[in-house]
Amino acid sequence: MDFYQVLEKRRTIRDFSDKEVTEEVLEKVLSTAFKAPTNDHLRQFEFVVVRGQENIARLISLVAENTQKIQQAGLEAAASTMDKDEYTMFVDALPKQQRMLMQSNCLVLPFFRQKDCPLCYPADQSSLNYFASAWCAVENILLAATAEGLSCAFRIPIGNEPEHVKHLVHAPEEYEFTCFLAIGYAAENTHICKQKEIRVMDRIHRNVW
Ligand SMILES: Cc1cc2nc3c(=O)[nH]c(=O)nc-3n(C[C@H](O)[C@H](O)[C@H](O)COP(=O)(O)O)c2cc1C
Numbered sequence: 001m002d003f004y005q006v007l008e009k010r011r012t013i014r015d016f017s018d019k020e021v022t023e024e025v026l027e028k029v030l031s032t033a034f035k036a037p038t039n040d041h042l043r044q045f046e047f048v049v050v051r052g053q054e055n056i057a058r059l060i061s062l063v064a065e066n067t068q069k070i071q072q073a074g075l076e077a078a079a080s081t082m083d084k085d086e087y088t089m090f091v092d093a094l095p096k097q098q099r100m101l102m103q104s105n106c107l108v109l110p111f112f113r114q115k116d117c118p119l120c121y122p123a124d125q126s127s128l129n130y131f132a133s134a135w136c137a138v139e140n141i142l143l144a145a146t147a148e149g150l151s152c153a154f155r156i157p158i159g160n161e162p163e164h165v166k167h168l169v170h171a172p173e174e175y176e177f178t179c180f181l182a183i184g185y186a187a188e189n190t191h192i193c194k195q196k197e198i199r200v201m202d203r204i205h206r207n208v209w
Contacts, residue, residue: 006147011192013151014096016104016184025148026106026183032144033110033137039129044113045137048169049106056107059168060180062161064098070158071095089193100153104184109165110138111175119176134178141181151186154179 001009026049033045050056071094078090101107112134117127138154145152156179157165165177 001147006143010142010146011151011195012093012153013186013190013192014093014100014153015187015190016100016151016182017187018103018105019185021104021106021150021183021185025150026108029141029144029148029150029183030108032140036133036136036140038133038136042113042130042133044130045134046111046175048109048111048171050109050169051105051107053102053105056102056105059107059109059165060098060101062159062164063101063155063180066159066161067094067097085194085196092191092193096153097155101155101180101182103187104153104182106183108141108181108183109169109177110134110141110179110181111171111177112137113174114176115174131176131178134176138178138181141183145183149185150183151190152181152183154181 030047033047034043050059075091075094078087082090112130114130117123119131122128142152157177162177165171165180166175171177
């Protein structure tokens with residue numbers, strides 16, 4: 001696959017088969033995190049890889065609880081505020097939040113070192129450099145996984161999920177994690193959300209907006 005094909009092919013996949021991701025491929029994919037741009041040349045990323053249904057279930061125990069709360073309150077409200085593509089994605093994704101993390105049987109927790117300011121209390125935009133670098137690294141992982149024939153889905157932690165996870169995996173105090181990242185092989189009948197149709201020329205402004 002050439003690079004642009006990889007970009008086209010990378011989609012969020014929330015239905016996985018039971019085919020296992022080998023350690024060798026996983027290591028290759030995760031190594032690309034260290035090729036992404038990083039503020040201050042830090043590259044302070046660490047990964048906790050969790051396999052086994054019991055281990056994963058323990059880590060994501062709050063996901064089901066928190067998602068259910070959103071599901072009850074959120075879907076009705078979402079219908080009136082989201083556009084059709086967004087809403088269709090939301091309806092498919094929401095009930096799968098817990099299942100998708102279990103199904104691939106390969107849950108990756110990408111951690112990054114957050115220095116100076118607490119992540120959720122930035123002093124200014126540059127305090128978010130650690131977070132931004134961590135997401136550059138995640139994007140590399142998503143693309144590398146795609147190039148290897150793998151698929152990914154991720155969930156952003158909400159509420160008390162980060163503290164819960166950090167405690168369970170014994171993460172050092174100054175480390176934060178980006179997301180719950182499921183890496184695996186897509187199920188045969190996997191659902192892929194409709195891509196938004198965007199005219200790039202409409203989004204490019206010359207000299208002024
Ligand atoms: C910052 C960010 C947060 C996201 N949070 C979630 C999430 O919590 N759960 C989920 O299933 N997908 C999540 N997604 C995936 C998006 O829903 C998905 O990227 C979007 O619908 C476009 O689909 P595509 O990835 O197939 O192009 C998130 C994506 C981004 C970039």
